[in-house]
Amino acid sequence: MSSIESEILNCTGAKAIHDTTQVQTLWSGYGTIKCYYLEGGKHSSVIVKHIELPKSDNHPRGWNTDLSHQRKVKSYAIESNWYKHYASLTNPNCKVPQLLYEEAGENTRLLIMEDLNALGFPIRRTPQTVSLLAAKNCLSWLAHFHAVFMKVSPKGLWKKGTYWYLDTRPDELAKMTNKPLQNVAPEIDKKLNEAKFQSLVHGDAKLANFCFGSENQVAAVDFQYVGKGCGIKDVAYFISSCFEEEACEQFEGELLDHYFKSLEEAMGNTIEFQEVKEEWTSLYKFAWADLYRFLDGWSTGHWKMHGYSEKLTQAVIEELDSE
Known part of the structure; x- marks a missing residue:
């Protein structure tokens, strides 16, 4: 069992992880977002955002600069602060996923959050499909x-x-x-x-x-x-x-x-x-x-x-x- 899987079980009280799907990769190869499906405990599934800083930039529009890299690194730290200190202040009229666990290392960051799909928000819209x-x-x-x-x-x-x-x-x-x-x-x-x-x-x-x-x-x-x-x-x-x-x-x-x-x-x-x-x-x-x-x-x-x-x-x- 990986350390991420252990943390998921610890913070959710689930008995087991029975499936995993990748939701998306992060911009410029900075990690992944995955959904973990659980057995037992309060949550049927959770979203895990795992940031791993790349060894080399690969921006799709060629913006491979140190400034761009530092902006993204800071953005992930700020997102963690948001979920830790501000997300709980929202209400049902501006619903956001709540943070279940956060961990930061030298070149990695881990966020385990509620899965909005499981909370009744499974649909995504595009400009072609939005009413x-x-x-x-x-x-x-x-x-x-x-x-x-x-x-x-x-x-x-x-x-x-x-x-x-x-x-x-x-x-x-x-x-x-x-x-x-x-x-x-x-x-x-x-x-x-x-x-x-x-x-x-x-x-x-x-x-x-x-x-x-x-x-x-x-x-x-x-x-x-x-x-x-x-x-x-x-x-x-x-x-x-x-x-x-x-x-x-x-x-x-x-x-x-x-x-x-x-x-x-x-x-x-x-x-x-x-x-x-x-x-x-x-x-x-x-x-x-x-x-x-x-x-x-x-x-x-x-x-x-x-x-x-x-x-x-x-x-x-x-x-x-x-x-």
Whole structure:
């Protein structure tokens, strides 16, 4: 029996492991996520995220730099802190898997967590299969998450959440082809970072990181880039992961209205909520422009760089140039 299997049995009280399946390999070969099926004990199955730092980088887009490596190493430590100290603060309206066991070595890290499939969230959606209702439920999840962690200090997390934020992406900034956007990138970053209302942001709130139940109830995974930020960054990024140009344009108002109604439900109809809504609504286009800035340097021609995102980005450039 391996040490991982021993820890699984110890932390779950299960009598035996009767099967194992690989869920996925981690980005750039940094380890695996597996599901272990158990006999006896409280849990019928658990998810094990086993990080093993590679001897050589193999990034699919060629970003094999020490900066990239260190960012990923830090992200796994932050994810562990999230599950240890913050995950238990969530509620059923922003469901996440709870941590059962954590261990860190010099070049390895082990997380044993609840299996969301076993808890009633076995369905995954793609942009081709997601309904407007399912997308709205994800936005409700984000709203309740942002409300729970409004003004919470990001101790042990990223001081600035999201994986694409400017300070950690100098290589991509230097490679940008959109020079007007490159010139105002620091100002966009400043606008978002100096927003009066800051919460914790998921930081990688794409459709692929949400798990669905049979009635489109939602839970979320993957907290490597959780940290301080204004929640509208999660909102813009989620919408970008779900919908192509025409749908982004068509459903913009409906999706934002739904998000803010969910945030109001979570925060209460207070003066503070109205201030949050006003500020974050005004920053929606800045969140899109910030993402567009990253994509322009990371993967020019990416499918998210469509007319809708370009239009919002151009509006931001013109607004900042006129100030």
